[in-house]
Each structure stands twice: as C-alpha cells, then as structure tokens.
Amino acid sequence: MACTAADQDRFICIYPAYLNNKKIISEGRQIPKSKAVENPTATEIQGVHSAIGFNAFCEKNKMYSREWNCNAQYRGRVRVQLK
Template structure:
C-alpha cells in the first residue's frame, strides 16, 4: 500500500533527502557517501534514485537544482536531490520494508545497476571500446 501524496509544502518538508553522493562509490565518507563502498553505485543520478523509489511505491519528489553541500563539482550530472516520504502524518510507516533512510538508500543502490539506462549504456560502451583498442595497438607497433 503506497502513501498518499503530500498535501502541502509543510508535509513535503518532512520528507527525507537523498543526494546522489550518498550512494556514490567514487566518494569517500568525508565527501558524503553514507553507505558501504561494496553496496554503493558508480555515479548515480537523482533521476535514477527517483525511478527506483517510485517503482516500489514510495512517494518521491525530484528537486533538480539542489546540491549536496559537500559536492564541489557543479556539473549538471551531480545536481539533484530526491525527497522521499517514509512516514505518514500519524507517524506510521508508508511501506514496512523501508523503516529508515538507510534502508531506502541500500535499496536504491541495489536496484540502480539494473535500470535499462545502465544496462544499455554498458552494451554501447563495449562496442565503442573495441575499435579504440585496435587503434592503440597500431600506435604501439609503429613506435
């Protein structure tokens, strides 16, 4: 059973925030990562976090122009924040499998590599690497 949508901005302020840096295996704890490296994902985006959380039935909001205070890189790919509703107005959980912020972050990190955008990118990258590797070997032979 999914939570009802938040009715007012004050309700939305109670949503917890998840920044992509929290799930990024390229970041250290000091740089903002909040889950173990072994479970983290390479360069997740706020849109990907939103996608996996909304599929499971969580009430989510994407704020594209927000950034983590520890993020020094101002590129567009590092921007964004996802607001997730864990509890209803009466304090009861929206979904029992997500009792905490950490449980949502671990779930998102587990599901992001399975997204179609991630699996299609790896297939295209493998094809583009093969011609590039051949040209590197030829350069080595000429020397």
Template sequence: MAHLSQNPADKERFICVYPIYINSKKTLAEGRRIPTEKAVENPSCAEIRDVLTAAGMNVYVENNKMHPREWNRDVQFRGRVRVQVKQEDGSFCLDKFTSRREVMFYVAEMIPKLKTRTQKSGGGDTSSQQGDGGKKSKKKKK
C-alpha cells in the same frame, strides 16, 4: 483550512536522498553514507527517482539543490530526491523502509538492475534486449 497548512509541512518532512550518499566514487568524508561495496558508481537523481517510484514510494526531485560537499557543479551531479517515508499519522508508507539507511541500501541495490545500466555494460550483441531477462522479448525484428 487545517489541511492546507499541513500540506507544505508534509513535503518538508520527506527525507532527502542525495546521489552523493550512495556514490561509490566518494569517500565518507566527501559525503558517502553507505559502505563502498554496497554503493553505486555515479548514481543520478533520475535513477534514484525511478527506483523509488517503482517501489511505490511518493517522491519528487529538486533539480536546483546540491549537496554542500559536492564540488562538481555539472548537471549530472545536481539535484536531490525527496522521499516520503512516513504518513501524516506517523506510520510508515512501506514496511520495508523504516529508516533513511534502508532507503539508501535499497536504491543502491536496485540502480545496477535498471535497464539503462544493464544495457551499457551488456556488450554489443545484447544492446537491444535487457541484460538479465531475455526470456520475454516483446519486440521482434522482422
């Protein structure tokens, strides 16, 4: 029975990562929390989720939540990602993430490497392949 009462509290202890925290288009006063040169242009919750899931983190998205300083009510700016940094016993889930800042820096570093980002800026001729790693092409057109 004690396990059931702990479950909701566990989710409450997950840290929140709003896209605004790592958005290079925002100022510190508007809610950005990392330096502009390390931040990403208009990140989405889905991108944050994808990066952290790939890193092996326990995450879930709350689409109906918004950062209080976000004035734009568009769907792309909505949502936040909850991330489990510590386990029930207080130990860290992954050693490389021991603080919110480390999580934010990692996400901001990895989002530009996502396929969805590399394809947009890749140009016309490389749109069907990944931008950086064109060595292994699994799909060959006949």
C-alpha cells in the same frame, strides 16, 4: 495527490553523493562501498523509489553542500516520504 509544504518537510532527502561508490565518507558517501553504485543521478534514485511504491520527487536545482563539481550530473536531490 498533491503534497503541501508542511507534508514535504517530513520527507527525507537523498543526495546522489550518499550512494556514490566513487566518493569517500568525508565527501558525503553514507553507505558501505559494497552497496553503493557508480555515479547515480537524482533522476535514477527517484525512479527506483517510485517503482517500489514510495512517494518521491526530484528537485533538480538543489546541490549537495560537499559537492565541488557543478556539472548537471551531480546536481539534484530526491525527497522521499517513508510512511
């Protein structure tokens, strides 16, 4: 089922920096280091959410505003519908 633009506005955004245990809180990590993983990619995050049944898609051309590194590994964000 395709989502409209209005539906996509209700999705949450997850950037790989939120889950990266190599980052400090001021660099964007939002979870405890004990639960974070090393250098996650947006594709991996999207795959995990899809595997557990969430409606998720990856936007590979987006970049986290606090990210200083422009490598392709650090690009992307995942949009997830929680309901």
